[in-house]
Amino acid sequence: MEIMFAIVALAIIIFSVLTVTTRKILRAATYLLFTLFATAAIYFMMDYEFLGGVQIAVYAGGIVVLFVFSILLTSKPGENSEKLASRRRGAGLIAAVATAAVAGWALVSRCCSFLGAKPEMEFYTMKQLGTDMLSTSRGGYMLPFEAISVLLLACIIGGVVVARRR
Amino acid sequence: MEIKLLYFLIPSLIMFCCGVYGFLTRKNMIAILISLELMLNSVDINFVVFNRYLYPQAQEGMFFTLFAIAIAAAETALAIAIIINLYRATKNVDVCDANKLKG
Numbered sequence: 001m002e003i004m005f006a007i008v009a010l011a012i013i014i015f016s017v018l019t020v021t022t023r024k025i026l027r028a029a030t031y032l033l034f035t036l037f038a039t040a041a042i043y044f045m046m047d048y049e050f051l052g053g054v055q056i057a058v059y060a061g062g063i064v065v066l067f068v069f070s071i072l073l074t075s076k077p078g079e080n081s082e083k084l085a086s087r088r089r090g091a092g093l094i095a096a097v098a099t100a101a102v103a104g105w106a107l108v109s110r111c112c113s114f115l116g117a118k119p120e121m122e123f124y125t126m127k128q129l130g131t132d133m134l135s136t137s138r139g140g141y142m143l144p145f146e147a148i149s150v151l152l153l154a155c156i157i158g159g160v161v162v163a164r165r166r
Numbered sequence: 167m168e169i170k171l172l173y174f175l176i177p178s179l180i181m182f183c184c185g186v187y188g189f190l191t192r193k194n195m196i197a198i199l200i201s202l203e204l205m206l207n208s209v210d211i212n213f214v215v216f217n218r219y220l221y222p223q224a225q226e227g228m229f230f231t232l233f234a235i236a237i238a239a240a241e242t243a244l245a246i247a248i249i250i251n252l253y254r255a256t257k258n259v260d261v262c263d264a265n266k267l268k269g
Contacts, residue, residue, distance in 0.1 A: 120222065
């Protein structure tokens with residue numbers, strides 16, 4: 001279990017660093033794919049199987065394919081992608097390091113309540129998930145469900161209108 | 167040795183900082199979108215891990231992550247539609263060159 005966590009954490013760190021520092025954009029999309037697989041592995045380790053499945057299906061299988069399509073539509077990959085990242089590199093590095101420093105200090109100074117062991121979780125069945133998603137009582141998520149369906153409709157209509165051929 | 171909550175937050179923090187660096191540094195618009203996806207994923211990991219360790223009987227973190235994944239997918243699709251429209255008009259996806267509002 002510790003070895004699995006070490007491998008997944010190393011994969012996340014290495015691939016996310018490679019995603020933002022590579023010069024070729026198609027490689028960045030591939031490294032993003034590996035990062036998303038490692039994230040799904042974390043979801044599976046946390047006993048959220050449905051969420052891991054959704055992550056793989058939607059993110060790794062939908063969004064990355066969308067990225068690859070758009071990359072191949074808007075550039076010739078490999079040809080003129082030499083200077084992909086040269087826009088104020090110093091300021092970006094300072095911002096990223098400052099974020100890491102502030103958040104890291106906040107983590108470390110409050111670490112006393114974050115060092116417990118993993119508690120037991122009863123198995124969360126799909127039937128319970130469906131009941132929770134569609135219920136209107138206290139633990140239900142009917143309102144976000146309907147709101148997100150309206151959002152997806154708006155996104156579909158907007159996408160078709162924006163990318164329409166004149 | 168069991169894995170504590172803090173150990174999960176460190177790769178998530180590094181992923182978020184890589185997303186910030188990529189968002190501020192990259193020239194290609196699609197690379198900026200990829201960095202945005204990194205940031206969103208790191209936040210999702212945080213939600214899930216906090217839910218599992220601190221409130222194992224409640225499912226709010228998982229549902230929030232579920233909806234966040236759906237919203238991120240919708241937003242990415244629309245952003246790519248806009249980028250493709252911009253590419254059709256100017257044959258260029260550099261952020262530095264998109265500084266004219268009309269024409």
